[in-house]
Amino acid sequence: xxxxLIDVRDLTVEFTxxxxxxxxxxxxNIAVAKGQTVGIVGESGSGKSVTSYAVMRLLDRxxxxxxxxxxxxxxxxxxxxxxxxxxxxxxxMSMIFQNPRAALNPIRKVGHQLEDVLLEQSKAVSTTAxxxxxxxxxxxxxxxxxxxxxxxxxxxxxxxxxxxxxxLALACRPQLLIADEPTTGLDVTTQKTVMELxxxxxxxxxxxxxxxxxxxxxxxxxxxxxxxxxxGHVVETATSRQVFTAPAHPYTQRLMRAxxxxxxxxxxxxxxxxxxxxxxxxxxxxxxxxxxxxxxLLTVQNLVKEYPRKGLxxxxxxxxxxxxxxxxxEPDTFRAVDGISFSIQRSESVGLVGESGCGKSTTxxxxxxxxxxxxxxxxxxxxxxxxxxxxKFSRLPLRKRIQMVFQDPTDSLNPRFxxxxxxxxxxxxxxxxxxxxALRARCEELAREVGLPLDLLDRFPHQxxxxxxxxxxxxxxxxxxxxxxxxxxxxAALDVSVQAVVLNLLQELKESLGMSYLFVSHDLNxxxxxxxxxxxxxxxxxxxxxxxxxVLYEPQAPYTRELLAALPHPRFDQAAPSHRMxxxxxxxxx
Amino acid sequence: MTxxxxxxxSPSAPPRPSGLAALVRHGRYVIAENKVTGFAFGLFIAIVLxxxxxxxVVPYDPLASDxxxxxxxxxxxxxxxxxQLGRDVFSRxxxxxxxxxxxxxxxxALVFLMGGLAGVAAGFFGGWTDRIVGRIAxxxxxxxxxVLAMGIVAALGNTVENIVIATAIVNxxxxxxxxxxxxxxxxxxxxxxxARLSGNSEARIVLAxxxxxxxxxxxxxxxxxxxxxxxxxxxxxxxxxGVRPPTAEWGIMVAEGxxxxxxxxxxxxxxxxxxLMIAVFCFxxxxxGLRDIVDPQRRT
Numbered sequence: 049x050x051x052x053l054i055d056v057r058d059l060t061v062e063f064t065x066x067x068x069x070x071x072x073x074x075x076x077n078i079a080v081a082k083g084q085t086v087g088i089v090g091e092s093g094s095g096k097s098v099t100s101y102a103v104m105r106l107l108d109r110x111x112x113x114x115x116x117x118x119x120x121x122x123x124x125x126x127x128x129x130x131x132x133x134x135x136x137x138x139x140x141m142s143m144i145f146q147n148p149r150a151a152l153n154p155i156r157k158v159g160h161q162l163e164d165v166l167l168e169q170s171k172a173v174s175t176t177a178x179x180x181x182x183x184x185x186x187x188x189x190x191x192x193x194x195x196x197x198x199x200x201x202x203x204x205x206x207x208x209x210x211x212x213x214x215x216l217a218l219a220c221r222p223q224l225l226i227a228d229e230p231t232t233g234l235d236v237t238t239q240k241t242v243m244e245l246x247x248x249x250x251x252x253x254x255x256x257x258x259x260x261x262x263x264x265x266x267x268x269x270x271x272x273x274x275x276x277x278x279x280g281h282v283v284e285t286a287t288s289r290q291v292f293t294a295p296a297h298p299y300t301q302r303l304m305r306a307x308x309x310x311x312x313x314x315x316x317x318x319x320x321x322x323x324x325x326x327x328x329x330x331x332x333x334x335x336x337x338x339x340x341x342x343x344x345l346l347t348v349q350n351l352v353k354e355y356p357r358k359g360l361x362x363x364x365x366x367x368x369x370x371x372x373x374x375x376x377x378e379p380d381t382f383r384a385v386d387g388i389s390f391s392i393q394r395s396e397s398v399g400l401v402g403e404s405g406c407g408k409s410t411t412x413x414x415x416x417x418x419x420x421x422x423x424x425x426x427x428x429x430x431x432x433x434x435x436x437x438x439x440k441f442s443r444l445p446l447r448k449r450i451q452m453v454f455q456d457p458t459d460s461l462n463p464r465f466x467x468x469x470x471x472x473x474x475x476x477x478x479x480x481x482x483x484x485x486a487l488r489a490r491c492e493e494l495a496r497e498v499g500l501p502l503d504l505l506d507r508f509p510h511q512x513x514x515x516x517x518x519x520x521x522x523x524x525x526x527x528x529x530x531x532x533x534x535x536x537x538x539x540a541a542l543d544v545s546v547q548a549v550v551l552n553l554l555q556e557l558k559e560s561l562g563m564s565y566l567f568v569s570h571d572l573n574x575x576x577x578x579x580x581x582x583x584x585x586x587x588x589x590x591x592x593x594x595x596x597x598x599v600l601y602e603p604q605a606p607y608t609r610e611l612l613a614a615l616p617h618p619r620f621d622q623a624a625p626s627h628r629m630x631x632x633x634x635x636x637x638x
Numbered sequence: 639m640t641x642x643x644x645x646x647x648s649p650s651a652p653p654r655p656s657g658l659a660a661l662v663r664h665g666r667y668v669i670a671e672n673k674v675t676g677f678a679f680g681l682f683i684a685i686v687l688x689x690x691x692x693x694x695v696v697p698y699d700p701l702a703s704d705x706x707x708x709x710x711x712x713x714x715x716x717x718x719x720x721x722q723l724g725r726d727v728f729s730r731x732x733x734x735x736x737x738x739x740x741x742x743x744x745x746x747a748l749v750f751l752m753g754g755l756a757g758v759a760a761g762f763f764g765g766w767t768d769r770i771v772g773r774i775a776x777x778x779x780x781x782x783x784x785v786l787a788m789g790i791v792a793a794l795g796n797t798v799e800n801i802v803i804a805t806a807i808v809n810x811x812x813x814x815x816x817x818x819x820x821x822x823x824x825x826x827x828x829x830x831x832x833a834r835l836s837g838n839s840e841a842r843i844v845l846a847x848x849x850x851x852x853x854x855x856x857x858x859x860x861x862x863x864x865x866x867x868x869x870x871x872x873x874x875x876x877x878x879x880g881v882r883p884p885t886a887e888w889g890i891m892v893a894e895g896x897x898x899x900x901x902x903x904x905x906x907x908x909x910x911x912x913x914l915m916i917a918v919f920c921f922x923x924x925x926x927g928l929r930d931i932v933d934p935q936r937r938t
Contacts, residue, residue, distance in 0.1 A: 418831060442834045452835055460828030464850040470832075477837035524832065 052079035053256045054103060054141075054224055058116035061095075061102050065110065072098040072111070073280040080224070085250055085257040087267030087288070089303070090277035091543035092514070096260050099277070100226045103258075104143060105133050121223065139169050141224040142217035144246075146232050148209035151216075152201040158212045159185070159197030162219060169220045184215040189245060206404075207238035211245065218249060225250065228260045235403035235570060236614040243270050243616075262543060264307050268292040269616040276300045306548040308573035314555050317548035317577075343430065344391035345564050346415065346532055351388050351424035351434075353410050354381040384410040386588035387424070392532065397558065397565035399579035399596065401572060401611070407588040412534045412568045416452050417441040428532070448478050451530035453554075455537040457517035461509040467520045468505040471495070474527045494523040498553060515546035519553070526557060535567045539574065551577055572611060576600055584608050661931075668930050675927030681920040688735040698726035700733040700886040709903050719905035721891075722898065727905060730886040731913050737887050738917070741798065742867040745805035746860050752806060753813025754849075754856055760814065761821030762844050771818065775811035783808040787870055791879045801880040805870045809863050816859050820852040858929045865921035872914050888914045 056078040063070045073095035080086045088096045101107050103118055105125055118125040120136065128136070137143075145151045153161055162181035166172040172180045178197070185193035188211040201209055210230060217225060227246060231239035247270050250257045261267050267274050268288045276284040276297065284297040295301045306317050385407040392398050402408045414421050417438050426434035433446060441447060451474070454460035461470050468491050475481055481490050492502055500519040509517055518538065525533055535554065539547040555578060558565060569575050575582055575596070582599045584592040584607065592605040603609045669676040693700075698716075704724035712719045718727035760771035778786065790804035821844075824830060833847045874880040875889030883890055888910040895907025 416835070418834060439840075443837055443839060447835070447837050452832075454828045454832060456828055460832050462829040462833070462847055462851065465829075473833065473838070474836035477842075521832075524836070 053082045053084075053121055054078075054080045054258075055119040056099070056103065056116070057119070059099070059102060059113065059118060060115035061098055061107065061111055062114040063111045071114070071280060073102070073277075075116070076277075076280075076282050078275050078282065078285070080256045080258060082223070082256055083251070083254045084273065085247065085259060085271045087259045087261060087271035087274045088277060089261060089264050089267045089274055091262055091303070091545065093279070094277040095280040096277050097228060098280075100143070100228060100258060100260055104137060104141060104226065106137075106143075138165065138222070139220045140222055141226065142220075142222040144210070144213055144217050144225065144227040144230045146229040148206060148213045149201060151213050152209060154201050157198050157200055158204070159199075161212075162215060165216055165219045171220050184219055185212070187218070187249070188212070188215040189241075190215075205238075206234050207242060210234065210238075210242050214242070214246065214249070218253075221253065223255055225255055225257045226260070227257060229262070230259070231266070232261075236572075237403065237610060239266075240614040240616075246270070263616070264291070264303055264544075265309065266616045276303070302545060306545040308544075308547075308551075308571070308577055312577075314552055314577045318552060345394045345396075345429055346392040346566075347389075347425075347427040348391065348411075348415065349389045349425045349427075351385055351411065351414065351426065352383060352422045353385040353407070353414060353419075354383050354422040356381055383588050385414070385421075388585070388588070388590050390583055390590065390593065392564050392566060394531070395558070395562045395564055396581065397567055397579045399567045399569060399575035399582040400585060401569060401575055401582055402585035403570060403611075405587075406585045408568050408585050409536065411585070412452075412536055412566060415566065416450060416534055417447075443477075445478070448474075448528040449531045450534070451525040451528065451532075452534040452536060453518075453521055453525045453538045456541050457514060457521050458509060458541070460521055461517055463509055466506050466508055467495075467500070467512065467516075470509075470520055471505075471523045471527055474524060478528055490527075494527055495519075497526070497557065498523045513546075514542050515549065518542060518546070518550050522550075522553065522557070526561065526563070529561065530563060532564045532566065535565055535569075537569050537571075540569075540571075547574070554578065572600060572615060584611070665931055668927060672927060672930060674923055675930065678920050678923035678927055681916065682924055685735060685739060685917055685920060688732050689739040690736075692732040692735050696726075696729035696732050698729040700725060700730040701884055709898070709906075711903075712905055718909040719903075721894065721906045727891070727909050730891060731888070731909050734886040734888050734891065734910065735913070735917075737798070737881065737885065738868050738871060738914075741801055741805070741871040742864050742921075745802045745809070745867045745871075746864055748802060749806040749809040749813050749863070750856060750860060753810040754817045756810075757814035757817025758821040758844055758849055758852065761818035762825050762848055763840075764822075764825070768818070771814055775814045778807065779811045784870070784873060787874060788877070788879060791874055796879060796882065798881060801871050801874055804874070805867045808870065809867065812863060813856070813859060816855060817852060820855055821848050824848055824851060858925050861921055861928050862925035864925075865918035868914065868917050868921070 056076055059076040060074050061072045063072055076095070076099055078086065078088070078099070088099060090096045098107070098111070101111075102113055103120075103125065105128070107113075113126045120141065123132075123136070125133070125136075152158065156164075159178065159181045162184055163172070163177040166177050166180055167174065182193045182197050185196055190196050190208065190211055196204070196208075201212070204212065214230075225246070230246065231242050234242060243266070246257060246259075249255070259267060259271055264274075268291060271288050274284075274286060274288050274291045275282055276291065276295075276299065278299045284291065284295065284300045286296065290296075291300060292304070295304050302319055305319065308317065388407075388411065390398070400408045400411065410419075413419050414434075415426060417433060417436065420438050421434055424434065425432055428446070428450065431446070433441070433450075436444065436446075461467075465473070468488070471491050471494055472487055475487060475490060481487055491505065495502055495505055498519045500516060500523060504512060504516060509520075512520065522538075538554070539550050542550060551574065554565070557563070565578065567575060567579050579596050581594065582592075582596050583590055584599065584605065586607045592599055592603065592608045594604075599608060600612065603612060669679060702725065704720070706724065707716070707720050708722055708724040710716055710720045710724075716726050716728065718731060720726055721730075756771045756774075760768040781789075787804040787808050790807060791800050794800040794803065825848075830843055830847060833843050838847065871880065872887070872889030872892070875887050876893045878893070881887040881890060883894070891910035892907045892914070895903070895905075895910070898904075898906050
């Protein structure tokens with residue numbers, strides 16, 4: 049093997065905290081050869097970001113490299129002076145961060161931001177800078193680069209912003225590119241184009257790339273080699289094919305197993321030694337119309353939600369409307385939800401799938417009666433709940449019957465409320481349990497139902513892990529025994545292993561309590577596991593609806609096909625039939 | 639999101655104590671880490687003690703004049719000297735703490751109730767509530783604040799209560815704006831939606847869910863404005879509004895002593911002035927320290 053471009057040897061990074069010195073990563077070895085793409089995969093807290101920061105020497109004040117060495121094309125990073133490092137960063141190694149919008153200066157045109165980098169690293173002089181910037185925009189496949197040169201970051205979509213960030217990172221033709229979760233928060237189709245762009249540019253320029261991600265599937269699809277990290281240690285280093293088809297380390301196997309993928313059922317996601325596996329395991333294929341004769345629990349008909357266009361709200365907007373002589377160039381309203389109809393049976397789970405901006409969250413929020421519709425009807429158990437204003441709905445007895453599990457477990461828990469207080473809140477307001485001890489007992493019962501250890505009930509949200517917070521959120525949602533629960537990407541903020549457990553919990557609760565779910569998600573792999581039926585939305589309209597298996601394996605609408613194709617499939621996996629895989633070869637590895 | 643603090647050793651860390659114990663521990667840590675905060679906290683305790691037990695322990699009656707001992711410089715008998723009527727400056731400075739401290743606390747409590755609640759409502763409900771509260775704050779801000787306070791006291795009458803009210807009114811915009819900003823960022827937070835789903839009324843969401851979350855910031859704000867409130871009260875007394883002689887009050891004492899500065903009797907004005915300065919200094923430092931305690935991320 050040739051000398052690697054970047055060689056991390058025996059790297060240990062320590063952080064000084066007030067609980068003493070904490071070792072974030074210990075004895076990490078990673079080598080990246082020229083032209084290679086290496087993925088660092090791990091769950092939150094595994095130290096994958098710390099490793100990359102140590103490589104760039106961007107650790108914050110409390111952190112220091114305690115042992116080991118990082119060598120970048122012959123330069124010892126730990127010993128380099130700050131001016132030397134500054135020259136290296138940007139010119140020799142670049143980084144792409146998770147949130148592209150935060151990485152761009154919001155009040156400067158993107159073209160000028162590119163010019164700044166070019167001039168700073170003296171790759172261009174002021175006369176040539178703007179041409180070079182446009183060229184760069186062209187290279188990252190931004191359509192109409194000459195126009196976009198003058199765009200501000202807020203005028204561009206998330207995917208576009210990430211492309212600009214990539215252009216910034218590549219402006220000075222670095223040898224090493226570190227991409228820290230570059231596509232988290234982007235839609236699957238955007239993720240695909242961004243990742244393909246990164247891989248293509250890497251190949252074209254003979255760069256090396258380190259891709260940091262929590263998504264094993266993504267890493268396996270786009271990387272040559274994968275480094276799996278757990279709790280600050282490298283547990284496995286192997287080629288993508290090997291990691292994906294025959295993971296060697298138990299942790300990798302566990303991670304692999306927990307990743308939702310075609311052809312597996314919900315129970316398959318849990319580790320084999322899980323004690324609950326004997327409880328009735330649902331199969332992937334479920335009965336489709338549970339009781340077609342009975343009236344559906346929820347019926348939505350011709351639901352429309354319009355928002356006023358920006359800049360025309362309030363007094364000024366009204367004034368403009370009055371004084372304007374010529375007709376408006378475009379309608380004053382924007383239809384977030386454009387006349388959709390669907391129904392949910394009792395104890396059925398329906399998936400609502402689409403990319404950001406397709407109106408799925410608006411739909412769920414209207415059904416939840418948190419915002420008002422523009423037109424259409426929403427009938428819940430024979431009652432027209434769409435006609436009740438959202439403001440009044442929160443104190444009606446009906447409120448008990450429709451509840452919700454939120455996307456971000458951290459954001460949805462009041463930071464000043466203990467777990468017990470959060471679970472109790474709906475019971476206090478709408479429930480009929482009185483007295484502190486009865487409430488506490490009910491709270492403990494709910495905690496047991498969602499598998500939350502009772503000693504955690506008196507903790508505040510910041511003292512709980514992500515999975516525990518998700519359980520608190522679920523306990524709160526089921527506290528009033530609702531009939532319809534809306535799950536708004538309930539696992540999007542969780543690690544895959546935690547996601548596996550939470551999805552199973554939701555399935556168990558649904559079976560034992562007979563609730564209906566409306567599962568809002570962008571992740572088709574997750575929807576497949578939990579839902580009987582899937583509704584695919586695009587631009588406020590339903591483009592496809594049907595039983596999960598039919599939609600996912602025999603998609604009719606082109607948009608559904610596009611969504612399915614965008615899911616990261618490792619290359620070596622494509623030989624296998626994309627049709628229903630009853631015994632997928634890779635699951636056998638565990 | 640960074641993984642910088644997530645550590646391999648954290649699972650083995652002892653379970654965190656919750657509630658008061660954790661707060662005390664955290665407070666001790668901040669004080670130990672930041673000596674200035676510790677010092678400010680010590681000063682604060684001294685001020686509170688002076689306010690509580692000062693009048694019972696001072697060596698002289700603060701109002702008793704002794705013309706024979708008038709205008710004497712600092713000595714062992716009179717640590718801070720005596721004024722033109724022979725009153726002991728040290729006793730008067732200590733006794734005045736109670737009144738100045740009371741005015742500051744009362745006005746801060748009042749402005750917290752007015753400005754804090756109005757601001758939270760403005761930030762949460764938006765719309766007309768926001769416009770009205772915002773314009774009231776703007777109107778108050780449009781005046782030179784001290785002149786406005788003078789005007790209010792002059793109009794309402796020359797009493798301690800009116801100083802409290804005037805000080806509260808001039809501080810209103812500060813509280814309303816901070817509370818509005820903090821409530822505004824939380825109005826669409828997940829936990830607010832969750833509270834609505836749980837059947838909370840809008841008023842209850844504001845009081846039981848939003849307000850407790852912005853309390854830490856409001857407490858910092860209160861500590862920072864305490865100093866200003868003391869200064870404001872003393873300033874009003876200095877120009878002859880509010881507290882009237884012969885009451886022991888720092889502002890009046892400085893005003894009375896100022897006339898004697900030119901003839902060399904510096905101590906009459908100096909010591910109450912120094913007390914005033916220390917108190918303001920203490921509250922400002924304490925505010926910085928409190929901010930560290932309630933929000934470690936903002937520490938610089």
